[in-house]
Amino acid sequence: MTNKEVVLTIEGLKKLEEELELLKTVRRREVAARIKQALDFGDISENSEYDDAKNEQAFIEGRIITLEKMLRNARVIDEVEGTETVALGAKVRLKDVDYDDEEDYFIVGSAEADPSTNKISNESPVGKAVLGHPKGTIVEVNVPAGTVRYQILDIQK
Template structure:
């Protein structure tokens, strides 16, 4: 089965590569040292420090595997050439037609999405609805609470 393509900006690619390097070097060494110290306490059958360190080791190794797979399937979106339609890797300013609020979003792949920094996924309801639309278009967004309406004010 083919693995899912991971869409990243150059910034997102750099962050994933840095995270992988951190886990492979620093985090891995730290947990091995914690395991060694916990084993020095003696009987590991009732040693909570050892159990915790082994659990952390499993998490670290799992994250390394995940990051390697993600990086193997990366498609980098470098720069948006067109600003006449909403595109992956671009910014869009939307107006909530029901409440009048305006928000600016950067549309990225799901691996980089972070609503706290207005980076929304192309797979999110708002991202999906906005992609491919032109300035001035009104899009409908299906959410669990109903249907929201947004107008595309600007594409950057």
């Protein structure tokens, strides 16, 4: 398995570190207590509480490993280098040329992408299309329904 670089903002780094800390300190103990309680019920061959707790334990341990690997390979973008062109960490105002809709997006690494909060990955179709382009540029993004054209209206740190 390759150790792919994980690009994070300072906010994204803190969020992953907090999740890792919560899993290691709180969630591990909770699951261990659930396993111990399930074992007290006796026969584990048909004990659904035990099976559920062991499955949750496996998920938590897997997530801990994933987070530790991500943090080891993290490259933090502490500040956008300028606002002449779209870069990782930038806030970008895009206008849908065909529908005249405007929306602000944050360009982040894939590890902290969250479309519900307008954080789009630099690896997403829109993220790839706008990266490196200056204000005023119209970019085309291929989507399943066809092609969408966006104009870059503003770039902020």
